[in-house]
Amino acid sequence: MGWTFQNSANAAEYILSSLTNGVNYQVQIAAVNALGVGQWTASAAGRPLAAPGVPRQLQAAATDGALLAMWMPPADGGGAADGELTYSVRWRAAADANYDSDDAAETAGGAVSYRIASLTNGTTYAVQVRAQFTGGMSDWSAEAQGAPVAFHIDLDADSDADWIDGVVVTRYLLGLRGADLTADLSGLDADDATRITAHLDANRSALDVDASGAVTPADGILIARHLMDVTDNAELLDGQTAATDADAVKAAIDALKP
Ligand SMILES: [Ca+2]
Ligand SMILES: [Ca+2]
Numbered sequence: 103m104g105w106t107f108q109n110s111a112n113a114a115e116y117i118l119s120s121l122t123n124g125v126n127y128q129v130q131i132a133a134v135n136a137l138g139v140g141q142w143t144a145s146a147a148g149r150p151l152a153a154p155g156v157p158r159q160l161q162a163a164a165t166d167g168a169l170l171a172m173w174m175p176p177a178d179g180g181g182a183a184d185g186e187l188t189y190s191v192r193w194r195a196a197a198d199a200n201y202d203s204d205d206a207a208e209t210a211g212g213a214v215s216y217r218i219a220s221l222t223n224g225t226t227y228a229v230q231v232r233a234q235f236t237g238g239m240s241d242w243s244a245e246a247q248g249a250p251v252a253f254h255i256d257l258d259a260d261s262d263a264d265w266i267d268g269v270v271v272t273r274y275l276l277g278l279r280g281a282d283l284t285a286d287l288s289g290l291d292a293d294d295a296t297r298i299t300a301h302l303d304a305n306r307s308a309l310d311v312d313a314s315g316a317v318t319p320a321d322g323i324l325i326a327r328h329l330m331d332v333t334d335n336a337e338l339l340d341g342q343t344a345a346t347d348a349d350a351v352k353a354a355i356d357a358l359k360p
Contacts, residue, residue, distance in 0.1 A: 109134070121150045123237070124181030152180040153238030154187055157214075159345065161315075162193075162229045162248030163354060164308050167222070169193070169248045170357045171229050172215040172313045172346055182235040185212035189231050190239075193218050196226040196247055215350045217357055221250045253305035255325065256360040257298045258289050263359040266290075268326030271309065274302050275322035311354040313345040328355045 110116040110131075121127060128145040155176030163170040171191050179187055192206040209216050221227060226249040230242040256263050257270045266287050273283050279299055284290035290298075302309070309317045311324050320342055328351070332338050335348035346354075 105130075122181075123150050123152050124179070124183065125149055149181060151182065151235065151237030152178075154178065154180040154182060154233040154235050154240050156240045157189060157231045157233050157243050159313065159315075160229065160231050160243045160246040161310070161313055162218075162227065162246040163310065163357070164248045164251050164253065164305070165357045166252045166254060167250050168217055168219045168357065169221060169227055169229060169250055170215060170217050170354055171231060171246070172350055172354065173231050173243065174345065175212070175214060176233050176240060179233075180235055180237045182237070187212055187233045187235050189214070189216070189233055191216045191218065191229065191231050192242075193221075193227050193229045196228045201230075213349070214346055215353045217353070223250045223252055225249060251305055251308070253301070253308055253358070254360040255309075255329075255358045257301070258287070258294070260289070261360060263329055265326065265330045268322075268329035270298060271302070272319065272322030272326045274299065275309065275317065275319045308358060311351050311358070312342065313350065313354070314343075315345070324351055325355050325358070328352055 108116060108118070118129070126147055126149045128147050130142040130145050132142045133140040155178040157176055158174040160171065160173040163172065175187060189209045190206060191209070192201045194201045194205060207216055218229065226247055228245045228247050230245055232242045233240045254263070255267050255271055257267045269287060270283060280295050281292045283295040283298065284292065306317050309321050311321050314320070324338065324342060327338050338348050338351065
């Protein structure tokens with residue numbers, strides 16, 4: 103795009119309007135008199151910014167003593183580039199009328215999840231998030247609620263979440279029950295299958311690691327891949343459609359480890 107010319111008359115300032123938020127513009131000035139136009143200055147650069155929109159699809163996933171807040175960036179970042187928005191998260195016990203300013207945190211670098219720790223199992227909490235950037239901050243999002251529970255996916259109880267646990271979760275989400283749930287997995291038998299099924303039934307919502315709003319075999323595939331140490335983000339999400347990005351998926355799964 104070429105230069106646009108404006109005459110400021112005698113004023114030593116001029117407001118450039120009708121610009122596009124987030125686009126970098128360069129500005130030069132030159133003095134004009136009856137003999138002509140003087141030399142142009144060096145360029146000064148800037149970009150117009152507005153307050154970002156409200157973050158979307160906030161969820162509060164329950165884990166042991168913690169909630170994992172996850173959300174989508176606002177539809178309109180106000181001109182912020184990817185990764186430039188920061189987010190504030192705040193939470194309160196649902197029974198409390200107001201938020202306490204101490205119960206809040208900020209994320210940086212565009213991170214769209216935050217683990218709220220040191221919560222009480224069995225207490226329902228309300229969570230909100232807002233976006234902020236140089237141009238201002240959004241309103242608080244709609245509330246999400248969650249109640250931390252003593253839940254983890256170390257299903258074979260060896261104090262580690264590894265590939266066997268990932269296989270069991272995937273089978274569970276595929277609908278396998280009883281001996282089919284634990285078949286051919288060392289250290290697990292049909293009695294374990296009953297225990298594991300009850301454990302997962304009670305915390306099924308916590309398995310929505312792709313933040314799709316539903317718990318499906320796709321969540322199991324992501325859990326199994328992550329627990330098999332598939333570290334490459336593209337490989338982790340290959341063939342899957344996650345509502346959040348790979349880092350948020352991994353954070354959600356890590357939050358399920360014992
Ligand atoms: Ca395990
Ligand atoms: Ca899901």
